[in-house]
Amino acid sequence: MGISGIQIEAVTLSHGGRRLFDGLSLDLSERRVAIIGRNGAGKTQLARLLSGLGAPDAGSVRVHGVDVARDRKAALSTVGILFQNPDHQIIFPTVEEELTFGLRSQGHDAQAAAQAVAGMLHSFGRADWAARPVHELSQGQRHLVCLMAVLLMAPRVIVLDEPFAGLDMATTLRLTRHLDAVEQQLVHITHDLEAVAGYDRVVWLDAGAVRADGAPGQVIPAYRAEMAALGGSDAFTDL
Numbered sequence: 001m002g003i004s005g006i007q008i009e010a011v012t013l014s015h016g017g018r019r020l021f022d023g024l025s026l027d028l029s030e031r032r033v034a035i036i037g038r039n040g041a042g043k044t045q046l047a048r049l050l051s052g053l054g055a056p057d058a059g060s061v062r063v064h065g066v067d068v069a070r071d072r073k074a075a076l077s078t079v080g081i082l083f084q085n086p087d088h089q090i091i092f093p094t095v096e097e098e099l100t101f102g103l104r105s106q107g108h109d110a111q112a113a114a115q116a117v118a119g120m121l122h123s124f125g126r127a128d129w130a131a132r133p134v135h136e137l138s139q140g141q142r143h144l145v146c147l148m149a150v151l152l153m154a155p156r157v158i159v160l161d162e163p164f165a166g167l168d169m170a171t172t173l174r175l176t177r178h179l180d181a182v183e184q185q186l187v188h189i190t191h192d193l194e195a196v197a198g199y200d201r202v203v204w205l206d207a208g209a210v211r212a213d214g215a216p217g218q219v220i221p222a223y224r225a226e227m228a229a230l231g232g233s234d235a236f237t238d239l
């Protein structure tokens, strides 16, 4: 067995001259990890670092021993990401093409990829979607396509960046059930505190730094109390 889990070591990252992360270190090995925090706290930037879509200015991010920013090929099989907006990840005109792409880039031949895609569509009861133009699907349906694409690639870690924003309750419950069942480690960024109340660990990110880190029963009440206190003020100057 190689190194497991996620090791973020002394990560520094600036954007537009502003330093967002200044020596951030985190070791995440629990199966269900939630990242919470205010707007602009750095959650999406952290998700980009975890999936290797962004590289730190200094420090390193390793997922199961893979330096995900440097070794992009290994990163594809190690970590998958579901974005807030499915349109930031869908690039092909039809569902089948979209689902096939990841598998082909992992080196599967056309026949094996086609078989796996058909099997995945079937398992979600959506065999009829294969030739459907993606733009004809609703937002929730496009989310499901993205989830299928990630599951097909079978990464060891799945990063979820607010994947349920704008979805109806039934769709959210269904997707949640599918995600709860996956074997892989999940790192779930969310404003929905209920959704992560049963997680193994909650990390509260505040202005690019860890403000609190521990069991949901400890971190979530502290976060709620602070948000309620801040919400009492009329100023948006702290955002």
Ligand SMILES: Nc1ncnc2c1ncn2[C@@H]1O[C@H](COP(=O)(O)OP(=O)(O)OP(=O)(O)O)[C@@H](O)[C@H]1O
Binding pocket: 015, 016, 020, 037, 038, 039, 040, 041, 042, 043, 044, 045, 046
């Ligand atoms: N491309 C960019 N260029 C410059 N600054 C950026 C860029 N992307 C993000 N930032 C800044 O980085 C900080 C963190 O943004 P990030 O999107 O990670 O926050 P977040 O915690 O995901 O917020 P939200 O809950 O609103 O999604 C913000 O201050 C934002 O203005």
